[in-house]
Amino acid sequence: MPWGWEGEKVRLVPLDKARHLDNALAWVNDPEATARALNGDWPVTRLAEEEFFDSMMRGSESEVAFAVETLDGEHIGFAHLYQIDRAQGVAYTGILIGRRDLWGRGYGTDASRVRARYAFEALGLRLLLSEVMADNAGSLEMLRRTGYQEVGRIPKRWWKRGAFRDAVLLAMERPPGPV
Numbered sequence: 001m002p003w004g005w006e007g008e009k010v011r012l013v014p015l016d017k018a019r020h021l022d023n024a025l026a027w028v029n030d031p032e033a034t035a036r037a038l039n040g041d042w043p044v045t046r047l048a049e050e051e052f053f054d055s056m057m058r059g060s061e062s063e064v065a066f067a068v069e070t071l072d073g074e075h076i077g078f079a080h081l082y083q084i085d086r087a088q089g090v091a092y093t094g095i096l097i098g099r100r101d102l103w104g105r106g107y108g109t110d111a112s113r114v115r116a117r118y119a120f121e122a123l124g125l126r127l128l129l130s131e132v133m134a135d136n137a138g139s140l141e142m143l144r145r146t147g148y149q150e151v152g153r154i155p156k157r158w159w160k161r162g163a164f165r166d167a168v169l170l171a172m173e174r175p176p177g178p179v
Helices: 017-028 046-058 107-122 137-146
Strands: 010-014 063-070 075-085 090-097 127-133 149-160 163-173
Touching (some): 010 107, 017 046, 017 075, 107 137, 127 149, 137 163
Parallel strands (some): 090 127
Antiparallel strands (some): 010 063, 063 075, 075 090, 127 163, 149 163
């Protein structure tokens, strides 16, 4: 029986080292998968990724990470809420779809929608924030389709692949009524 937070294409499930760790290592160390991500230019060791998984699996009030799986149970990425501030009802968000052959096919958008539903319904948050490099057109479009709006830009915010890159700040407010 499938479980987790389900959308039209994906399901968000808790991290499981046996099922998700090897893909995580491959994707966070893949220069193409991380070319426009805020991370990804520092090698991630198995030990470091295991420690991250162990931390996420223990649970935290300030961070939640999910594996993104297709409805058929195939692991394709990760969705993350971090810097969760329950008092203010705010969290930052991130998504990585590691399977390159699925980029641009709506899996990230669906995962982002499911993550927002979880944040608003289960955690009671009121505002989600995301920061994306300005040249990451795919992520910007995915977030806009999810309901995020641009709220600002920071010039030359991130050093990435030989140059400082501008950052776009986006926000999504909890919609009125049921989510």
